[in-house]
Amino acid sequence: MSSESGSMDVTYSFCTYLDRHYLPRGLALVRSLQRHCPDFRLWLLCLDADCFSILSQLQLPNVRPIALEALETADPDLAAVKPARSRVEYYFTCTPALPLYVLKQHPEIELVTYLDADLFFYADPAPLFAELGQRSVGIIEHRYPPRLEAMRRCGIYNVGWVSFRRDEAGLACLHWWRERCLEWCFDRCEPGRYADQKYLDDWPERFANVAVLQHPGANVGPWNAGNYRFSRGRQGVYVAGQPLLFYHFHALKQMRPWLFHADLTAYGVQPSGVLRADVYYPYIRAVAEEARRLSAWLPAETFCRTLRFPEAQHSGPNWLHRLTALARDASWLLRRKIRTQYFWACPVNRAAPVKLTAFSAIPRKKSELAASYQLSAIS
Numbered sequence: 001m002s003s004e005s006g007s008m009d010v011t012y013s014f015c016t017y018l019d020r021h022y023l024p025r026g027l028a029l030v031r032s033l034q035r036h037c038p039d040f041r042l043w044l045l046c047l048d049a050d051c052f053s054i055l056s057q058l059q060l061p062n063v064r065p066i067a068l069e070a071l072e073t074a075d076p077d078l079a080a081v082k083p084a085r086s087r088v089e090y091y092f093t094c095t096p097a098l099p100l101y102v103l104k105q106h107p108e109i110e111l112v113t114y115l116d117a118d119l120f121f122y123a124d125p126a127p128l129f130a131e132l133g134q135r136s137v138g139i140i141e142h143r144y145p146p147r148l149e150a151m152r153r154c155g156i157y158n159v160g161w162v163s164f165r166r167d168e169a170g171l172a173c174l175h176w177w178r179e180r181c182l183e184w185c186f187d188r189c190e191p192g193r194y195a196d197q198k199y200l201d202d203w204p205e206r207f208a209n210v211a212v213l214q215h216p217g218a219n220v221g222p223w224n225a226g227n228y229r230f231s232r233g234r235q236g237v238y239v240a241g242q243p244l245l246f247y248h249f250h251a252l253k254q255m256r257p258w259l260f261h262a263d264l265t266a267y268g269v270q271p272s273g274v275l276r277a278d279v280y281y282p283y284i285r286a287v288a289e290e291a292r293r294l295s296a297w298l299p300a301e302t303f304c305r306t307l308r309f310p311e312a313q314h315s316g317p318n319w320l321h322r323l324t325a326l327a328r329d330a331s332w333l334l335r336r337k338i339r340t341q342y343f344w345a346c347p348v349n350r351a352a353p354v355k356l357t358a359f360s361a362i363p364r365k366k367s368e369l370a371a372s373y374q375l376s377a378i379s
Helices: 020-036 048-059 066-073 076-080 087-105 126-132 147-154 168-183 198-206 271-295 319-334 355-362 366-378
Strands: 013-016 039-047 062-066 111-113 117-119 137-141 157-165 210-212 230-232 238-240 246-248 253-256 259-261 342-344
Touching: 013 020, 013 087, 020 039, 020 048, 020 117, 020 271, 039 048, 039 066, 039 087, 062 066, 066 076, 066 087, 076 087, 087 111, 087 157, 087 168, 087 271, 117 271, 126 137, 137 168, 137 198, 157 168, 157 198, 157 246, 168 198, 198 210, 230 271, 238 271
Parallel strands: 013 039, 013 111, 039 062, 137 210
Antiparallel strands: 111 157, 117 246, 137 157, 230 238, 253 259, 259 342
16 A cells, blocks of 8 residues: 555555344445445454355455454464453454454555444545544544533543554554453443443553544544534535544444334434435445345344344343333333434335335345345446
């Protein structure tokens, strides 16, 4: 990679991880990158055998699957802590190990960016790389509104986008992060610690050459959506007068194969028509389409859960959490706002009239499905 200035000849290097439950979201991320990013490679860590098998069969352009066993073989210290972590905690522990693995395995890469798998791009991320320039590390704040300041206990910065350059400062930061996560990485808040994320809090002071990226259209999510006015423009969706680069669909639960819950009420957000029709619905349609494509391999119910919200799978819910969520949703239903929190895969409201008509044309056989992925990626 010659530079990261945002020029058209740059190949961006990204990495993320997912398991079979998150496959539709990961593939939606890939589609959005293919649509908006001129040239990229995405190294995708597969956290179970089904995920690796399916992605290997699909042979998607720009995507490089990595088996979990390959990462654990290359990083035995990571594998050693696995028995002491829950599944989601082990996934968090893998976060810094993955970009370090990519840099070690591919010496030609000068800059790698970790992405959460529930991101979706609406524009070219080139402005972020231009803002990063030649800095060694790039991170983005949560940008909590005042009413959510208490959430800073989980971290000032969000792990959804973290860039590392192959230089002294970038590698020092990445190695330090990996060591801290090996020591402690649990799904709970403690003073100065929360999962893999709270460790980022003092990076601008601890390490040299750290850029806190300021583009308002980067890493917009439910925790900060209330800060912004969303609008439509010639180039797509705008937020605070700038193009929306990508949205982080944290807390979006797939309750049924056709029903999604945004849970924006938990963040005090009343979504505007633009946020619903031009941000959430395109993503939900993309995820639903990928789930339908994957139905030749896995049943639709497989995707009705997430890494962070297994309660969305109805076979074994956490009854207290479900009861709390039900009470909150009932309150919003009584206030006639439930339709702003739930999304159907095939919307019927006027704001988002596009339906998933392509479903009827999706082939049934696995070999045809793999071919259809490649053809649609090229077209």
